[in-house]
Amino acid sequence: MGTLTEASGPKYKAVADRIRRAVQAGKLSAGERLPPVRELAYQLEITPGTVARAYTVLTDEGVLQAEVGRGTFVAGRSGQGDGMDTAAEPELGFELDVAPHNNEAGDGYYVNLFSPHLPNVGQAALIRELLTEVAQNPPSGFMHYPSRDAARPARQAAAHWLSHAAVGRVRESDVVFANGGQNALGLVMQTVLRGRRPVVLVEELFYPGFRRAAELLRADVVAVEMDADGIIPEALDAAARTHDAQILCTSPEAHNPTATYTPEDRRRAIAEVARKRDLQILDDNCYNMKAGAGPSYRLLAPERSWYVTSISKNITPALRVGFALAPPDRTAHLRRSAEQGFFGLATPLSDLMARLLVDPRLDAIADRVLDVTREYVQCAVNELGGYQLVWRPDVPFLWLTLPAGWRAGAFVQAAEARGVRLRPAEDFVLRTARAPHAVRLSVNTGVTLGAFARAMQRLRDLLGNPPEQITV
Structure with missing residues (x-):
């Protein structure tokens, strides 16, 4: 070339x-x-x-x-x-590839696996249709501030949409809207944290948005030891006691970045530690693409559980709509954090949610998103299954532990030089912590399955040719 x-x-x-x-x-x-x-x-x-x-x-x-x-x-x-x-x-x-490209991300050499990319299986057309209806006759009008009364239909629709989750009965009055899942995390922390230097606990490997939200509130972040089943209860007890922590941030259904799952017995043990140490629990369920496989902390410890999710991982991330549920006696406090921060969702967006989240076509669309995601996950497993790979068919990313001879930073650089962008384990640990030699691969359905498979093949070739030759 x-x-x-x-x-x-x-x-x-x-x-x-x-x-x-x-x-x-x-x-x-x-x-x-x-x-x-x-x-x-x-x-x-x-x-x-x-x-x-x-x-x-x-x-x-x-x-x-x-x-x-x-x-x-x-x-x-x-x-x-x-x-x-x-x-x-x-x-x-030089070569020019003039083959047709099926979408915005292209079907060529460069494949971005940094963050998941949803397939468009009808949701764009549905949203366009409903937006047209809202624009022609907006129930909330275009000249008013958001209000609780005007947003009631949207909250009712959200309660219906959340009925698939293992969170128990959700009433419209329980729902607090946010501008995406990350905003919902921040709202929960604003409501819970107190004092000059509060402490937030996270898993050893954790979603970096937890740290970003905590740091905005001048909170210290402490990592808790984990194993294949999630947080180790004894380590949690010691950390909560030593640091006088106020909240634990965790993702028991679809752990980001490892795609693992916290079984029910471990969740119950964690909930007991939280009660013992008066620790709040933030249950981040944004990445779960189907009904919960186990009881949420909202069911196991309702008096201290804060549940966060969004539509970003099964409908679209573009609308920036998230949901937060508080313990029964803290809902008013959480709602106040939202209303004093940004008043509420923009009224056209609230009107759209009132239609979208109860539309009879939405369930089929969400099922199709999951079906396509499974195809791409299986493709990755077919190509990389010979290596230490953690994956689930209903989670849009995979966790790859690198073979001897590769370090995460070097592998990410080598992959990008071959047109594949990944996230190294360093992105998911505290800045002072040692990271494993591993990377996260997200599912990008914005490229064709063939282009995705070729990207996996390039990664497989890299994995088999580490720069460091190990000898004995």
Whole structure:
């Protein structure tokens, strides 16, 4: 594959010149799709900004035309469908992949596995339809502040949507809306934490959003030893006593990042420690994509359990809608934190939730999201199953312990050089802690299953060729 290492002058001009000459020579014909910016940048070993500037120059000249959400094409496209013939390889000094791309993330070399990416299996069309209804006749109007009364239908719909979770009966008055799951975590901590330097407990490996929310409130974060079943109760007891901790943040249904599950007997033991040490429990269930497999802490310890979830992992992350449930005698306190912080969800969004969360089509969409996620998880297992891999079909990420010879940081860098972006274990520990040599791979259904499989194959090849040769 050619690069621009020998090109003189600005590299964006060299890229533009090669594409322009290829068009003039008929090597690229009208309507052919050019590679995504990041993909071509990888091929040429230059920055994405350089490619983007070249595309902009040629678009301004009329050589190329950009279509929002579709890509960049040679000008003169006649409006044909997505399918198009692949031209003969252009003599540009580099390869151009002009195969069609099925979505915004592309179907080429670069695959982002940093965070999960949901498939669009009908939810976008449903949201568009319901947004149109809201825009034409908004029950809450467009000229009023959010209010509890106006949001009641949305809370009723949310209570219906939460009925699948193992949290017991949820009344509309129990629901407190947030601007996404992360905002809900912050609201809970604002409501619970007190004193100048409160202490928040987390698992040894934990969702970094816990730390970010705690640090915003000037809280100290302390990690608690864990094993394959989650937090070790004896370690929790010691940490709560030593640090006078106020709240434990945990994800018992779908632990992030390890995809493990805390069994019921361990949950009961943790709940007993929390009672003994007067410790609140924040149960983060944002990543669980199906009904809870075990009782939530809201059922095991209702007097001290705070439950958080959102629609980001089974409908869409774009709307930024989360839910928080407080212990029965603390709901008013949690609602006050939300109302004094941002008044409430924007009224059009609240009106949308009142429709979306009870729409009869939504369950089928959520099931289809889960089905597609399972396909991609199985694909990853098929390619990487020979290594130490933790996975579940209903969790949109996998935890990979690296073989001898690989360190997480080096592996992440090597993977990115081959077009695959991952998260190292260092992202999921305290800054002063030692991290295992492991990485998290998220499911990205924004690329085709074939592109995802090829990314897994590149990772498999890396795993089998560590830079450090271990000898005995």
